[in-house]
Amino acid sequence: MLATAAAPLKTDCQLCPVRSCLVHRGDTTQAGAWSEMLAPRQALMPDDGALHRAGDRLRALYSVRGGCVKAFTVDAAGNERIRGFYFPGDLIGLDALAGGVALSTAVAVVPSQVCVAPLADLNALMTETPGIALRVMEQISRELALAMALAGEYTAEQRLAAFLLYLRQRTGTGLDGCLRLPMAQRDVGNYLRLANETVCRTLKRFEQKGWLTPVGRGLRLVDEAALRDAAAAVGIVKPGLAQTLAQAA
Amino acid sequence: MLATAAAPLKTDCQLCPVRSCLVHRGDTTQAGAWSEMLAPRQALMPDDGALHRAGDRLRALYSVRGGCVKAFTVDAAGNERIRGFYFPGDLIGLDALAGGVALSTAVAVVPSQVCVAPLADLNALMTETPGIALRVMEQISRELALAMALAGEYTAEQRLAAFLLYLRQRTGTGLDGCLRLPMAQRDVGNYLRLANETVCRTLKRFEQKGWLTPVGRGLRLVDEAALRDAAAAVGIVKPGLAQTLAQAA
DNA sequence: CGTCACTTTGAGGCTAGTCAACGGCGGTGG
């Protein structure tokens, strides 16, 4: 099961390094209220249990503090379908707000850390401090936009390019300027509705085109503009120069 | 452009026939507050202009009162991508809450009517009456679940079966028990990521299997259980008897 | 009654999936 942080202290959000998280998007009143509510952080390890499972009555939202969490469903045939990856600053469990029941199972992809926002407290908090509700709503709205982008009909190249750029935007690059894929290629493909072989082949094609180069375990995005152009149709990244010029012509 | 309802009266939600709309899901206080806010209804006709266009700063959410509205984006190549259909009770524009800018263009598919919820008023209302925020959040969460279902990897039969059942659930059947498709097959295909020819052929295959029969301009779902089984994997409808038995075996 | 948009039907092609086999890497245990 989950390894709970040793110290049963309330988390001090003011000191949280995650600049994109909810508390950093509101005023100090909201930040304080949010901070008050959060339960101690939880450490999450791959193969170490799930935050919640599909069908569970959801008891808390989780705010990712570090690492990467994937949410997936399992259909009747036992096939896993990855519904989303969550990075630092993301809230997990938003898709369960409607029914109160989790639609997916959430597990860590790499060693991760989350903050716990109990639903009961959250509801009370949103009632007392309406600004919080607006922030949460923004997050859901963002996730909705992402899901809709993913729902579109795109080629393997378009989807993968968009995913790489999204990943870089969310996780940044390492010290060496390289993008590291925290999850397996199989997971990327599952998420993007591509066979893992297709992910591999498409990455190779990108490499042959000179758009990226493999560096150790990571990738260096060499021609980011080209990737942006390829991904432009998906709509979650802005087009690069070539695309802009093409549109102007 | 839009044809505004003649009478500049506030809409009385208490009398609204749409039982699934937001006001009917809260208590009387919420209902009253919501009702107070709504601007006069707007009549919407196909080819008569858009509620809002992609890129517009969104000024209001719209609550569908009757008819059917489609939301779509247009990519650089001019291709239309339908992001969703909205039926009575649905809120339009939720995907814009994050950025304040509409991500899609919304137009009527058939003669329709919407109620207008100005964003400024809505924000104030959600602050004063937090229950409203929770309702709106439920709606977004619901839409998110739908988008995620659509984002899955399914065959043409699975997607179309799921869509037909979803449509019937949302619009009900006519007096003759027939399901009417308000939108063109091309729009259905666009939404489901299928060529319109594929939609047509798949419908024909359903007909040959005896799952449905065309009745005039509509469809009669003859073997709904079979459709449910076909659509079960998509997850937005419950499986029928055959599927349940198969799982038990 | 003609036009136009939508639907239907057919033939052919392509993208990506499936299946199979191999290579590389890390972990585990002897």
Added chain:
DNA sequence: CCACCGCCGTTGACTAGCCTCAAAGTGACG
């Protein structure tokens, strides 16, 4: 320390579902 094992990534050949293109049929509407 090294051999073994399992997972992941890679590569090739083949397949299949769906798209594309083309053309004819149907209904709505002016």
